[in-house]
Amino acid sequence: xxxxxxxxxxxxxxxxxxxxxxxxxxxxxxxxxxxxxxxxxxxxxxxxxxxxxxxxxxxxxxxxxxxxxxxxxxxxxxxxxxxxxxxxxxxxxxxxxxxxxxxxxxxxxxxxxxxxxxxxxxxxxxxxxxxxxxxxxxxxxxxxxxxxxxxxxxxxxxxxxxxxxxxxxxxxxxxxxxxxxxxxxxxxxxxxxxxxxxxxxxxxxxxxxxxxxxxxxxxxxxxxxxxxxx
Amino acid sequence: xxxxxxxxxxxxxxxxxxxxxxxxxxxxxxxxxxxxxxxxxxxxxxxxxxxxxxxxxxxxxxxxxxxxxxxxxxxxxxxxxxxxxxxxxxxxxxxxxxxxxxxxxxxxxxxxxxxxxxxxxxxxxxxxxxxxxxxxxxxxxxxxxxxxxxxxxxxxxxxxxxxxxxxxxxxxxxxxxxxxxxxxxxxxxxxxxxxxxxxxxxxxxxxxxxxxxxxxxxxxxxxxxxxxxx
DNA sequence: CCATGTTGTGAACAGTGTTCTCTATTGCGA
DNA sequence: TCGCAATAGAGAACACTGTTCACAACATGG
Numbered sequence: 007x008x009x010x011x012x013x014x015x016x017x018x019x020x021x022x023x024x025x026x027x028x029x030x031x032x033x034x035x036x037x038x039x040x041x042x043x044x045x046x047x048x049x050x051x052x053x054x055x056x057x058x059x060x061x062x063x064x065x066x067x068x069x070x071x072x073x074x075x076x077x078x079x080x081x082x083x084x085x086x087x088x089x090x091x092x093x094x095x096x097x098x099x100x101x102x103x104x105x106x107x108x109x110x111x112x113x114x115x116x117x118x119x120x121x122x123x124x125x126x127x128x129x130x131x132x133x134x135x136x137x138x139x140x141x142x143x144x145x146x147x148x149x150x151x152x153x154x155x156x157x158x159x160x161x162x163x164x165x166x167x168x169x170x171x172x173x174x175x176x177x178x179x180x181x182x183x184x185x186x187x188x189x190x191x192x193x194x195x196x197x198x199x200x201x202x203x204x205x206x207x208x209x210x211x212x213x214x215x216x217x218x219x220x221x222x223x224x225x226x227x228x229x230x231x232x233x234x235x236x
Numbered sequence: 237x238x239x240x241x242x243x244x245x246x247x248x249x250x251x252x253x254x255x256x257x258x259x260x261x262x263x264x265x266x267x268x269x270x271x272x273x274x275x276x277x278x279x280x281x282x283x284x285x286x287x288x289x290x291x292x293x294x295x296x297x298x299x300x301x302x303x304x305x306x307x308x309x310x311x312x313x314x315x316x317x318x319x320x321x322x323x324x325x326x327x328x329x330x331x332x333x334x335x336x337x338x339x340x341x342x343x344x345x346x347x348x349x350x351x352x353x354x355x356x357x358x359x360x361x362x363x364x365x366x367x368x369x370x371x372x373x374x375x376x377x378x379x380x381x382x383x384x385x386x387x388x389x390x391x392x393x394x395x396x397x398x399x400x401x402x403x404x405x406x407x408x409x410x411x412x413x414x415x416x417x418x419x420x421x422x423x424x425x426x427x428x429x430x431x432x433x434x435x436x437x438x439x440x441x442x443x444x445x446x447x448x449x450x451x452x453x454x455x456x457x458x459x460x461x462x463x464x465x466x
Numbered sequence: 467c468c469a470t471g472t473t474g475t476g477a478a479c480a481g482t483g484t485t486c487t488c489t490a491t492t493g494c495g496a
Numbered sequence: 497t498c499g500c501a502a503t504a505g506a507g508a509a510c511a512c513t514g515t516t517c518a519c520a521a522c523a524t525g526g
Contacts, residue, residue: 159444
């Protein structure tokens with residue numbers, strides 16, 4: 007029943023967006039009275055929270071599935087794959103993407119159960135980079151384009167490393183603590199570009215979005231020391 | 237009168253956000269009947285459009301004013317200044333920022349009159365970079381971290397260059413057509429990071445947001461060839 | 467001075483999220 | 497199999513929302 011509501015709600019979300027999604031309209035389609043839904047969801051926002059959770063999971067499985075189809079050692083190809091499959095999912099589900107990465111509806115802090123699924127893309131990016139490091143696939147990054155992190159940021163970096171370790175991702179030995187932050191930066195760059203594309207901020211500048219994202223993926227890959235081609 | 241409505245609306249926007257902004261509540265505070273506002277605005281979305289226009293203008297003037305206070309030749313300092321004043325404005329006006337750079341409310345294409353104010357920050361970034369190029373302040377960028385653009389992207393780059401030229405920004409001679417795209421990328425990176433901060437996606441990773449933005453600004457500055465210190 | 471265009475009101479409509487009372491229906495132990 | 501309790505849902509009601517429309521003041525200019 008909860009699934010019925012969420013399925014219909016996700017369909018309508020894809021048509022009218024989160025702002026236009028009406029609880030009553032969902033109940034009409036499910037064939038239920040508006041008040042009945044309060045047995046399962048405490049409020050309309052609670053339904054949206056369910057959709058957010060579902061959305062993160064769907065995006066995460068789409069991206070990881072695309073990456074899993076590739077040989078593990080082809081790290082640069084995998085890196086590009088994650089970037090493009092993320093964008094593909096966003097372009098195919100713009101309203102759902104906007105629900106996840108647009109203006110937060112609930113408040114400024116997401117419900118705690120959503121943070122794990124929400125990290126799946128960045129965790130996968132980290133895994134690719136760590137895998138490359140463990141397999142000694144990284145090229146020498148003679149001229150890192152980012153400066154040395156400040157002490158505060160170094161703390162953030164180390165705490166982030168511990169979080170990644172706690173997630174069960176094998177951390178390679180002798181890692182620069184700033185590297186996970188670089189991956190996070192690439193992640194933020196990826197979603198910044200997708201948001202700008204979907205939200206219309208690239209009007210009158212970039213129109214070849216797929217090619218553009220490709221150059222961004224390549225640039226971040228080079229900054230991280232992933233091999234040129236594999 | 238239009239200003240009265242917009243002033244009150246902006247105040248309430250700062251308190252409840254765009255989703256919670258009520259036309260009737262605005263009219264109550266202005267001291268007017270709900271229907272009277274339809275003499276000046278065709279709909280609630282029209283009011284929001286006015287707020288968006290105002291918001292872009294306010295952000296733009298805040299950023300350009302901060303930059304104007306600096307000596308023109310200190311291009312790297314100016315670059316950092318633009319990054320930080322943008323973030324400062326966003327942090328001080330989170331709901332207004334979300335209205336501008338979060339989920340679009342109206343549709344997927346912004347009203348045409350909003351595109352000029354919306355470009356002010358990226359135009360200023362471009363101006364700084366062009367100024368540095370004209371004054372020969374750029375260092376040699378031996379190892380550009382982004383690859384050569386594809387033909388399609390090169391078209392985008394040249395069209396973008398024409399747009400910038402049409403805006404009256406003096407374009408330096410002998411410019412790599414890909415350079416404006418690099419500025420656009422930095423711009424997208426800036427807003428991607430701010431959105432991730434404000435929308436709560438940096439939870440459990442970055443907490444020192446100002447320092448973090450500083451390293452991003454420095455990295456993009458180096459990629460563009462801005463001098464290390466000035 | 468009258469007519470015309472402007473400015474605002476108030477009632478009404480359709481729609482929303484939410485709460486509450488009340489009624490079926492179900493499952494289960496005796 | 498009966499009876500009871502837990503559950504699922506319905507329906508009315510409330511306080512809102514954005515929007516429309518007929519109507520009344522009012523100012524202005526010929």
